[in-house]
Amino acid sequence: MTLASTERASPIVTRRELSLSPTGLAVGLSFLFVAVALLARPLLPIDETRYLTVAWEMWNSGNYLVPHLNGETYAHKPPLLFWLINLAWAVTGPSEIVARLVPALSMPVAVFLTSRLGRELNATRRGAESALVLASMLVFVALSSMTMFDGLLTVCVLVGLIGLVRAGRGERSGFVLLGVAIGLGVLAKGPVIAVHLLPAALLAPVWAARRASWKGWYLGVVCSIAIGTAIGLVWAIPAAIAGGQEFANELFLKQSAGRVVDAFAHKKPFWFYIAILPLVLCPFTFSRSAIRSLVSWPSESAREWRLLTISAGCGFIIFSLMSGKQVHYLLPLLPAAALLMQRVRNVPDDLRWFVLTLAVCLVMIAVVVSLDVFDLPTLHINADGLLVLVGLAAMLMLARHDLTLAAAFTAIVFLGLHLHGWRSAFIPYDLGWVGTELRSYHDPDVAFVGLYHGEIAFLGRLDRPVAQIGSADISSWRTAHPRGIVIAVTDMYHRDLETQPDLQRPYRGGMMALWRPLQPEQTNAAPPP
Structure with missing residues (x-):
């Protein structure tokens, strides 16, 4: 039985049950989720606030080559997201909603490309319904709407998988598409794009159509890697030269090998992803047919579908072996999982x-x-x-x-x-009040008590770096900077503070405190009550 006949024999949703196409419904839901996330959820520290601060410093300085955080070079993430945000700001001006919209739009784009990948696999209806599966995954929906890099990476992975399918059919343009996806993936989140695409490319004899010689295939893969590497190096080499030796070392060494061998952050045990997998696949965790479809090896008549099993399975294993682990690292694996889980009947089955x-x-x-x-x-x-x-x-x-x-x-x-x-x-995560307070003063000096992660620079539209001081230095710093504002993250009882703050709000299980200037000089706005 062919794949097409199987689809006709057991559709998930009949046309009588669903008048709107599954792809249209999935994309529409994605836009709804994006709108709700942007309007009902504040900018969350410390990741989202940090990335918007990097984008703000890029905008404020006009340096689009080397990202900076608090005036120092920032090599932790590549620049594609920051470039896209600045491109949007060039049209609208600096705006929080616009900045957050840029990465959030990767959700409907990924949903649409999932449907397109199904079409490339000669299963148009199955691909369309898989888009609805992806748009129904709670973790995918929640994480894709956040200002992070994994949504952009997911789009790049899908483009690369489409390129692999086309190359498997003998289209040389597929290798070009794969190379572009690798290059954009490197600019989106670094060499991790290789984890998602190279295993499937190297194991092509398992899933691609049989051919007399595989020499041409692997030559095409090498050319794709060369294209992707060249795209990444077009930015990385000039940035490393301009950023200096320390920036270059962190860019080329710490952010690639460091995450694999011995993570400097987010270190988790190897079984971490297995433990959270039921949550990642929710609500389809509760569907026996969906789980059976996910783990089953596609039939010989549908060889190309093995591509999805290899991509998602190898990626999951490799990420489990890596030292650093976060839930959102699995985001680019979910479109392939959604295509494999499409044969769900009822949720739950019993x-x-x-x-x-x-x-x-x-x-x-x-x-x-x-x-x-x-x-x-x-x-x-x-x-x-x-x-x-x-x-x-x-x-x-x-x-x-x-x-x-x-x-x-x-x-x-x-x-x-x-x-x-x-x-x-x-x-406890909404720092909008801090931004309002900072913007009410003209170009203030600002000090942060403790380790600063870029929480406030974008919110306050600050033009200068934030000073980092200790809790015992608050009074002396305010005396030296009478126009300055001090911000501190403290426990609930302010045990480590020598003076009481002017404003304080709950913040991540503790409090965020703010001291106003001793001699405020304000323009264009009255001081907040």
Whole structure:
């Protein structure tokens, strides 16, 4: 039986059940999730605030070659995201919403490209419905809307997989597309793009159409790698020269080998991704047919679909062996997983499977939390709101629903968490009040007590670096800088502060405190009450 006949024999969603195309529905949902995330969720420290600060310093200095953070070179991430944000600002002017919209748009683009990848695999309807599977994955939806680099990387990976499929059919343009994807992936998040694309390229005899000689294939792969490397080096070499020896060493050594061998941050045990996999695949964790489809090896009549198994499987194994681990590192693996999981029938298939997988999920999450390897933030969610969300989710999960209701489940949980979180969970992370206070003064000196991660420069539109001081230096620094503003992150009781602050708000389990200038000189705005 051919793949096409299999699709006709057992469609997930009949046209009577779903008048709108699955791709259209998936892309529409993605835009809805992006809008809700931007409007109902503040800019979250410390990652999102840091990346927008880097983009702001690039805009403010006019130096688009070497990224900077607080006046010093910043080699931790490549510049593609910062370039795109600055390109958008060139049209609209500096804006938080516009800056956050740039990476968030990778969500609907990735959803659309997932459908396109299915079409390239000669399964148009299956690809379209896989787009809806991807748009219904709660972790993908939540993380893709954040100002990080993994959404852009996901788009690059999908372009590369499309290029591999075309090259497997004998189209030389596929190797060019693969090379461009590698190059843009390097500029988006560094050499990690190789983890997602090279295993599938090197194992082409397993999935691509048989040919008399594979010499031409591997020559094409080498050319693709050369194209991608050249695209990356066009920026990296001039940036390394301009940034200096320390910047060059960090760019070429620490940010590649350092993450694999001995992570300087986010170190987790090898089983970390296995433990959180039920959460990553939610709500399809509770579908027996979806999990069976994910782990099954495609039939001989659908050799090209093995590409997806190799891409997602090898990527998962390699990331598990790496020292540094974060949930969002798995984001580029999810489109391939969605295409493999498309054959889901009901979610859940039966009550016993639901109860079993729910118990496994709870046990794994409990183990991860108890061993303190998840870096969980302090959340402040009212019990009544959480119970409502859990009740709505359980009603859908127990309703033996199809793919459209899986999307409804994700929409309810995502919208509920964001709308409820605006009043509770996100309050300790909202630094908008700090930005408002800083912008009310004209070009103030600013000092930060403790380790500064770029939390406030963009929010306050600061033109100068932030001084870093100790808690014992607050009074002396204010005396030396009477127009200066001091900001400190403290515990709830201010045990380490020698003077009481003028303003304070809850911040990530503690407090953020602010001291106003001793002699404020303001322009164009009155001081906040």
